[in-house]
């Protein structure tokens with residue numbers, strides 16, 4: 207398994223992986239926007255044949271107010287079912303966090319996750335140390351609430 211920075215020619219594979227794994231899907235234009243605007247923050251996991259089996263799509267939050275330190279945001283992460291529990295998502299998250307701190311001096315990273323997503327919650331809270339900052343009622347299209355989670359990136363500074 208190889209984890210590396212995502213390139214523009216990976217975007218279709220990332221989108222295919224996302225479509226298999228999550229109900230939150232994005233236009234190719236949105237993938238391209240991430241790749242062009244924050245080219246150092248998104249990563250892929252590829253198998254021996256170069257097929258994309260996992261990805262993290264990440265950005266710098268654009269809603270930060272003037273004077274506020276920049277912070278990173280994980281738009282989406284997923285790993286194909288047969289490649290789960292191998293530590294791939296953890297590695298993708300750590301690579302992106304390191305890049306957020308090194309390139310943009312991001313002070314923390316944020317994300318949203320469904321309240322019912324036990325696997326992702328365990329990854330974020332128990333493995334990586336994220337904490338719940340807020341509950342966003344009806345955040346998802348089907349009405350489910352989201353946990354808004356954050357993690358300090360101070361250890362990368």
Ligand code: ACO
Nearest residue numbers: 282283284285290291292293294295296317325326328329
């Ligand atoms: N149940 C409980 N804990 C889990 C699970 C699970 N199914 N999966 C991961 N974890 C926790 C464990 O603590 C695990 O460590 P361990 O295996 O040593 O016990 C740790 O997270 C690290 O797991 P990884 O192997 O790195 O995680 P994986 O590569 O399997 O990917 C992911 C986890 C991304 C949540 C995967 O299950 C997936 O793709 N799910 C569907 C898509 C999804 O829910 N994405 C997140 C949406 S939120 C967002 O995108 C911001």
